[in-house]
C-alpha cells in the first residue's frame with residue numbers, strides 16, 4: 001500500500017530548495033498554481049496569518065523553515081542573535097492561535113537551538129526543520145494505512161464517505177491526514193463516492209479537497225455544507241472522516257467550523273466519525289476542548305465572496321473552528337496507533353507509545 005500511495009502522490013504544497021522556502025499559494029487554487037519564494041520569517045508569518053499556507057501540519061512545517069530563515073539572518077547580523085531570533089519565533093507563534101502544530105514545531109526548533117553552539121546552530125536548525133517536514137509525510141503514510149484498515153474491518157465493500165475542509169496533501173507535508181485515509185481506502189477498493197462539503201466561508205472543500213480528489217480519480221461529489229443531513233439520509237454515508245487542528249487530553253477535537261454539527265448529524269444517521277491527525281496535533285496541556293482557543297477571522301470572509309462585496313455592513317461572528325466532544329468520535333487515527341471511543345486514559349496511553357515508523 002505504501003508504494004501505491006507514493007506512486008499516487010500528485011500535490012506538494014511546500015518545498016525547501018537551496019536554502020529557500022517555496023509555498024504553493026492556497027488562496028489562488030485551484031484556478032492558479034502560483035509558487036511564492038520566502039527569504040524572511042516575517043513574510044512567512046504573514047503567509048500563515050493570511051492562509052497562503054494553511055492546514056495544521058503545513059503551518060507547523062512552514063514555521064519551522066521560517067525559523068531557519070530567521071536564524072540565518074540574525075546570526076549574520078551578529079550581536080544577541082539568539083534574543084532577536086526569539087522575537088521572530090514569537091511573531092510566528094502569533095500568526096494563528098488554534099492549530100497546536102505551529103507551537104509544537106516552534107518548541108522543537110527552540111529545543112534544537114538550545115542544544116547547539118553558535119558554530120553548529122544553523123545547520124542543526126535546518127536539519128530539524130527537514131525532519132519535521134519528512135516525519136509528517138511519513139506519519140501520514142502510516143495513518144493512511146491504519147485508517148483504511150479500520151474502514152475495511154468495519155465494512156469491506158465500496159461505501160460512501162463524507163469529508164469537510166481540506167485535510168489533504170495541501171494541509172500537510174504530503175498525502176494528507178483525513179484525505180490520506182480516503183486515498184488509501186480508494187486504492188483498497190473501499191470507496192464508492194466521497195461527499196465533499198464546500199466548507200464556507202474559505203471553501204477549502206470546493207477549492208482544495210475536490211481538486212486533490214479529482215486529480216487522483218477518486219469518485220467525489222461536491223455539496224453545500226447545509227446538505228449534510230440530507231446527504232446522510234439519502235445516501236447511507238458510512239464514515240465521516242476529518243482532520244484536526246488540536247486534540248485535547250480527553251479526546252475533544254478542534255477542527256474547521258462545521259465539524260461539530262457534522263458529528264452530531266453523523267450520530268443521528270448512524271454514520272461513524274473518524275478523526276485523523278498526527279500526534280503533533282495532540283495537546284496534552286489542554287485538558288478538554290474548552291481550553292482550546294478558537295480563532296475568529298475577518299468579517300470580510302462572510303461579507304464578500306471572491307473579493308466582491310455581497311451585503312451591507314453588519315456585526316459578524318466568524319469562528320474558524322469548533323470543538324467536537326470526544327463522545328461523538330468513534331475513532332482517532334494517529335501515527336502512533338488508533339484510539340477507539342477516545343477518553344483521557346486512552347489518550348494518555350497513546351501518547352506514551354513510541355512512533356510506529
Ligand code: MRU
Pocket residue numbers: 054055056057099164165166167168171172176177178204242243244245255256257320
Ligand atoms: O483554516 P484552515 O484551512 O487552516 O483549517 C484547516 C483544518 O481545519 C483542517 O481540517 C486541519 O488543519 C487538519 S489538516 C491535516
